[in-house]
Amino acid sequence: MITTVTLNAAIDKTYYVPLFTQKSVMRVQRFYAEAGGKGINVARVISQLGKPVLATGFAGGFNGRFIRQELDRQQIQHDFVEVAGESRLCLNIINELDGISTEILEPGPVISDTAMEQFTVKFKELAKRSVVVCISGSLPAGVPKDFYAKLVSLAKGEGAVVLLDTSGEALQRGAEAAPYLIKPNEQEAAQLIGKSVSDAREMIEQLVSMERMNIPCITISLGSEGSLAYVQGAYYRVKPPLIDAVNTVGCGDSFMAGMAVCIAEGRSIEESLRYATAVGSANALNEKAGYINKADVDELLKQVKVVQL
Numbered sequence: 001m002i003t004t005v006t007l008n009a010a011i012d013k014t015y016y017v018p019l020f021t022q023k024s025v026m027r028v029q030r031f032y033a034e035a036g037g038k039g040i041n042v043a044r045v046i047s048q049l050g051k052p053v054l055a056t057g058f059a060g061g062f063n064g065r066f067i068r069q070e071l072d073r074q075q076i077q078h079d080f081v082e083v084a085g086e087s088r089l090c091l092n093i094i095n096e097l098d099g100i101s102t103e104i105l106e107p108g109p110v111i112s113d114t115a116m117e118q119f120t121v122k123f124k125e126l127a128k129r130s131v132v133v134c135i136s137g138s139l140p141a142g143v144p145k146d147f148y149a150k151l152v153s154l155a156k157g158e159g160a161v162v163l164l165d166t167s168g169e170a171l172q173r174g175a176e177a178a179p180y181l182i183k184p185n186e187q188e189a190a191q192l193i194g195k196s197v198s199d200a201r202e203m204i205e206q207l208v209s210m211e212r213m214n215i216p217c218i219t220i221s222l223g224s225e226g227s228l229a230y231v232q233g234a235y236y237r238v239k240p241p242l243i244d245a246v247n248t249v250g251c252g253d254s255f256m257a258g259m260a261v262c263i264a265e266g267r268s269i270e271e272s273l274r275y276a277t278a279v280g281s282a283n284a285l286n287e288k289a290g291y292i293n294k295a296d297v298d299e300l301l302k303q304v305k306v307v308q309l
């Protein structure tokens with residue numbers, strides 16, 4: 001089984017407006033409301049790829065009920081710890097004119113020590129039954145910055161392969177616990193090394209050589225430019241197909257879903273990078289965040305280029 005973790009679950013609302021302008025009244029033309037937050041997106045995409053998955057994390061209030069209901073409707077297994085307060089609302093406003101998206105993300109509920117203890121017990125149990133555990137997204141208030149590091153160690157102790165996709169201090173501390181894979185985008189990678197470097201190859205080399213960084217697989221995602229990966233001593237450049245992107249929010253989560261599936265199935269690294277890239281690109285073709293069509297993935301797969309450097 002693959003388990004995905006979303007400590008800061010959300011209702012992801014996507015608004016399509018004709019022209020996004022400040023100091024104006026904008027009428028929404030189309031909108032979508034989905035169960036979201038990075039790990040839930042990963043779970044949905046894994047499920048859309050036809051593979052078994054379970055989503056866990058914290059969920060609370062009316063929004064938490066909506067999230068569980070949506071997962072039920074989409075027949076995605078879930079096991080969340082109920083928390084006091086409301087799970088957050090994340091808004092993605094897409095300007096129809098040029099496709100540019102603006103995200104407004106609520107902070108989410110404050111998590112109590114009791115809820116964290118409850119989650120830790122549940123997580124250990126789930127990790128024991130999982131081949132791969134994928135931990136994604138920001139930490140809600142109340143959760144210590146080293147919580148992902150604790151989860152990484154626990155899951156590794158239970159024999160699971162751990163993938164981590166987060167940012168800032170949570171990523172820094174989590175990375176020190178040596179998950180199997182991290183996937184920062186350029187901005188997150190720059191935060192991790194403490195400065196921005198314009199050349200992606202130089203950036204990944206700096207990440208690899210960082211002290212206390214003992215991670216077998218590091219991929220820096222570069223949006224429409226694809227990614228640069230380091231896997232056990234070798235570097236790879238991955239180029240996605242040229243597509244007409246509609247909504248790129250959730251591409252990183254879809255990439256993680258593709259990697260999780262391939263790692264769970266023991267596929268080669270080149271095959272995994274190719275597949276994950278096709279899944280990431282397929283998400284960009286969809287109006288909803290964290291959504292793919294399997295037929296798109298199969299088509300895009302033929303056009304992804306992976307080159308060992």
Ligand SMILES: Nc1ncnc2c1ncn2[C@@H]1O[C@H](COP(=O)(O)OP(=O)(O)OP(=O)(O)O)[C@@H](O)[C@H]1O
Pocket residue numbers: 184185221222223224225226227240241242243245248249250251252253254255276277278280281284
């Ligand atoms: N416009 C695009 N065209 C083709 N492929 C894309 C595009 N945007 C993203 N992808 C694919 O998806 C992967 C992940 O995208 P990206 O770098 O935007 O992740 P991210 O910043 O983590 O996204 P998010 O946090 O919204 O999930 C890329 O490496 C690429 O393979």
Ligand SMILES: O=P(O)(O)OC[C@@]1(O)O[C@H](CO)[C@@H](O)[C@@H]1O
Pocket residue numbers: 008010012036037038041090091103105136137138139249250251252253289290
């Ligand atoms: O605050 P986080 O957890 O870093 O990011 C949350 C979020 O922007 O990430 C997803 C896209 O990757 C969206 O579904 C969600 O709203």
